[in-house]
Amino acid sequence: MGYGLYLYGIFPLPGPENLSLEGLDKQPVQLQTVDGFAFLYSEAQQERYLASRKNLLGHERVLEQAMHAGYRTLLPLQFGLIIEDWAMVTQQLTQPHGESLHHLFEKLAGKREVGIKLFWTQDAELQALMDENQTLKAQRDSLEGKNLSMDEVVKIGQAIEKAMEARKQGIIDAFRSGLNPLASEIVENDTLMESMIYNAAYLIPWDSEPEFSHQVETLDHQFDQRLKIRYNNFTAPFNFAQIDRLN
Known part of the structure; x- marks a missing residue:
């Protein structure tokens, strides 16, 4: 069998018919039925696939x-999953987790995932904060050219940090209020860089994406030029x- 079989995802039966897809290493994607599930796979041409941008x-x-x-x-499988044979799938996935897989199919039926990542320019937001809060600006300006105690410096810094955090939270709350009611489930993920302030995925009815997209545009206009x-x-x-997120 060479390097084994590379798995992409799982469908409920009967699964796709007459799909003509090219997988990793330009291998044809095929369908295999195992224990009442239809698996998308291709022949693995490597022992292990690196998580490069191309492969992902x-x-x-x-x-x-x-x-x-x-x-x-469709239940997508994690990147890089290679099996030796289909017996391994039965032993490690379909037998111990078959009921959970069916529950996931029920949850995902008629739904799609969409995602939002929000970025801001911290320096610009800080300047806007100073323009809007003259008291805080005066305190910050007092840091320059004066002999302040360490306690005073720390206190002013903490006040600025708290105000910036409130500013960020106000943006996040606006997006939660505008988008969460449109989704049946929401997952908030870690932010991946300092400029990213929010990272969320939404499970929405398949045909309601235009409504969701319109709401994103409305929020974009609300925070004009800031995000x-x-x-x-x-x-x-x-x-x-x-599976571990099922109730």
């Missing part, structure tokens, strides 16, 4: 193309296909 996008592209072809209820919004209107539901 290749993995996601297979899933998204299958969903675009109309096979929307950079990265909105992903379609992705395989990685954030909502996790």
Whole structure:
């Protein structure tokens, strides 16, 4: 079998028909039925796949193309999963977790994942804060050219930090209020860099994406010029296909 089989995702039966997809290393994507589930896979050409941008996008592209072809209820598998044979899938996945997989299919039926990442320019926000809060600006300006005690310096710094955090939280709360009611489930992920202030995924009804997109645009106008919004209107539901997040 060479290096084994690379797995992309799982569909409920009967699974996709007549899909013509190219997987990692330009291998044809195939379908295998195991214990009442349909697995998308291709022949692995490497013992281990590095999580490079090319490979990650290749993995996601297979899933998204299958969903675009109309096979929307899909459990994406984590990147880099290679098996020796289908018996391993039965032993480690379908037998111990079969009931949970069916529950996930029920949750995801008719739904899609979309995502929001919010970025701000911290220096610009700090300047805006100073312009709006003259008392705080005067305290900050007092740091320059004066012999302040360490306690005074720390106190002023903490006041600025608290005000910036409140400013950030106000933005986040506005997005929560505007978007969360449109979703059946929300996952808030870690921010990945200092300029990113919010990172969330939403599970929404498949056909309600235009309404969700319109609300994103409305929020963008509300915070005119203050934010950079990265909105992903379609992705395989990685954030909502996790067995350990089932109740």
